Amino acid sequence: MLNIHQLTKTVGGRTLFEDAKLTVNWGERVALVGPNGAGKSTLFRLILGQDEPDAGTIEMDEYGIVGYLSQESGDPGEETIMELATGITPEVANAMKVMRECEAKGDHTSKEFADAQDTFDAANGYALEPKAKKILAGLGYKEEEFNKPAKEFSGGWIMRANLARLLVQEPDLLMLDEPTNHLDLLSLIWLQRYLQNYPGALFVISHDRDFMDEIIETVYEIDEQKFINYTGNYSAYEVEREKRYEQKVAKYRSQQKEIERIQEFVDKFRNVGSKASQVNERMKMIEKLKAKLVKPQAPRKIFKFNIPDPPRSNQIVAELKQVKQAYGEKVIYDGIDLIIERGDRTVLVGPNGAGKSTLMKIIAGYVDIQGGSCELGYATKMGYFSQHRALSLNESNTVLDEVMESAPDLREDEARSILGSFLFRRNDVMKRVRVLSGGEKSRLNLVKFLVNPPNLLLMDEPTTHLDILSIEALVQALKQYKGTLLFISHDVHFIRNLAETTIHVNNGTLTKYAGGYDYFLEKSGLNDDRSAVTAS
Template identity: 70%
Template sequence: MLTIKNLTKTMGGRTLFQNAEMTINWGERMALVGPNGAGKSTLFNIILGKEDADEGTVDRDEYAIVGFLAQEAGDPTDETVLEIAIGINPEMVEALRVLREGEAKGEHGTEAFAKAQDVFDANNGYQLEPKAKKILGGLGYAEEEMNRPAREFSGGWVMRAHLARLLVMEPDLLMLDEPTNHLDLLSLLWLERYLHSYPGAIFMISHDRDFMDSLAETVVEIDAEKFITYTGNYSNYLEERGKRYEQALQTYRNKQKEIERVEEFIDRFRSVASKASQVQSRIKQVEKMRAEVVKPNPPRKLFKFNFPEPPRSNQKVVELTNIHQAYGDKKIYKGLDLTIERDDRIVLVGPNGAGKSTLLKIIAGIVPIDQGDIKMGYLTKMGYYSQHRADSLNENNTVLEEVLEANPEFNEDDARSVLGSFLFRRTDVHKRVKVLSGGEKSRLNLVKFLVDPPNLLLMDEPTTHLDLLSIESLVKSLKNYKGTLVFISHDVHFIRNLATTTLHVNNGEVTRYTGGYDYYLEKSGLGDDARGGVTAK
């Protein structure tokens, strides 16, 4: 379907790919991995024709249709959500609008209405509309929301409409750049199940390990300017990559021993005239061997560090009684009672907009409640991490200074190690906070929590802005965390590894499941046999 040969691309003086090659076959499910900055999005842009390669070719079957979901949808227009989902081409969007306006005005006999009907029929509109509605429903839209203009929704919800459009269109190659970023867990479950029966090929970039494990049949890693292909899902890739590195390292060691053996011959007979030609031959041999032998780069390793133990809290860390909270006319909570106890590991799940982040903010004291009582244990030391909150940072500090001030007992080497695990490398640690991006500030805030942890840690989407290895390092760190954890995440791997209690939040009700994510799926009827939705055909 798609073949890349001898691809070379340099950006800003740095070579991303050099003579790199890969193939995507019809119906293949492929994940593209590599550290941030490796060139994953650049490769997508080259395939889509948005960027030119320096050298090499991208050959696509002339009959193959490609669909692409970007991380951002751009500014929403007056199109309705349903129009976006059905809009496989501009003519279809316009035809749908003319038909709806004609029906609303009772103008069924006009020439414009007749032409619109012809376009609608030619594009199988009667099949597309029901399919689009089912897909939008699976992605979380209520039916009454589908005819509202997209500009009335947040960027994340608009992205869902564009994802629905691609699924309705069913391109032969579906290219997805972080498709799970704007989905809640229920929508993620639905999408994962839907894509299992998707008829075309899928090429994805994702930081969601479970999503890739569920769907990927092939993993392509960008490493050392090449595309390295592995058979299997992401977990298979990790295992195979480790084996390949050990094999390559052993080959390198064997070659080094061979070079040493030849050099011994050269040193022994360098001054022997009768061996001069053999010595010169060996010198050339060693030069060639040294040019060919390259020590393999080891895979990035998980960050290992024992974080400070927080002070012990009371048994009851925080108690909420009869909480009432509303935003204008919208009531979020009405009479909520909730107790969080020492060593709880709680994940909040539920649809977007259900009130999960509001509940964290209520506990943190950031959102004032309309009514009720919040009783914090007198030994509770609370910390609230939000990906959008950076006001606790000193903008005049460097990244390194900010971490050292957070815990004066830390030495510089420890600080550099933890910062490196969360994508602050080498000279990055000397950047001033005021020049950091929003994502960098979020990661720095996260590091500050880890080096001086409270005994009640509230975290809202902590894996945002992290790559896969950083997420794994965070999982490992939080597994060893000796405190109470309450968090929101749509990363299933993160949830599965950390949550021991699940709170489902919806319509002002909080339902407790005394078990982790899989227990919640089983007891709530959301397991593999009850996910519902529409399958691709």
């Protein structure tokens, strides 16, 4: 249904694609992968007609309907969450409003009500709402929130409503750019199950490898300005990519040996008159072989480094006793207890808004609790990584200076390597902190924690702004971290590899499970509860 031929696009003097081709068939599930800056979002803009290619064609089936979810949601108007999710026109939205007002008055016989109902029926409104309600519930909305104005919600929740609208509409080609960014773990589980039964084609950009493993059957990698096709999910792609690289290396070495063999003949008989024609013929062969000789570019590897051992902490690193916390009339906690012990590796899970980040801020000392106590061990050296704060950064420093000052014993080449693993490459390390984006500041703080770690590391969504290999580098680093780790994440791969204990935060309570992600799903039953809805 989507065919791309000989696509060429240059942005800012850099060629992203050249004579590239790609196909998405009806009902196919496709992922587009590649490092940050490779051109993934640019390709989506080209497909949507928001940008023009330098050369080549992009063809959509004339009967195909395309739906697109971007990483950023625009500001909503006056519509409610339900109106946003059902994607209704202003006329239908007004009809719904009139019907609700008439129903509130007990007026079901007036011409005003009848006209509104006719408009609503013509838009198949009664079929849209039940489906939208199921989808909104799966994505984490409460029923009492359905008719609230969308502008009262955060950008992440508005993105969920926009995602719900697309799932309600069921376009033939559903294009999703980082759809898991604003989802909590349980909503992510629900979305995975829903998309497994989605009737249309999927074209997805994601840094969540487990999400892609669950739903993807074809992977296109942007590599050397081409779209390279792989059959299977993300894990299968990784295996096949390594095989293809090894085959390219073997072919390259074989070509080198062939050139060397022919060159030996040329060198041996170069000055022998009777062999002149044969020498000339072989010299031409060498030129042809050299023209085809291209050294394979090795796939980007996971950078591994050793986190220094933090100072030893007390056995009890932090303890909460009868903690109470509220924001206005909204009570988050009313007398909770929690003990964090040395060496714990704990993930906080639960719906957005349940209080996971609040709990972490209480432990970090970033909010004043309204009741109870939070005590750190006397030897606890606490570090708090928040995706929303640029903590303790010197705006005048370069990126490299900031890291070197954090760990004076670190060599410059080591600092550059670690920064490169977290997407600060070449001249990026010489940027001043003041000019960095929010995502870049977040990544820089992450590196600072890794080169000079505390013995209690609190991390709120540390994988945001990282690509897949950077996430894997962080996983490998934290695996050998000797301190105590408490984190929030919706990245299943990250959780599976690091969590040894799970705390479910919901409705003001903390439920502790003595195991990681899969143990939690098995014992809690939440996997079955939230994944029951399927595309229909």
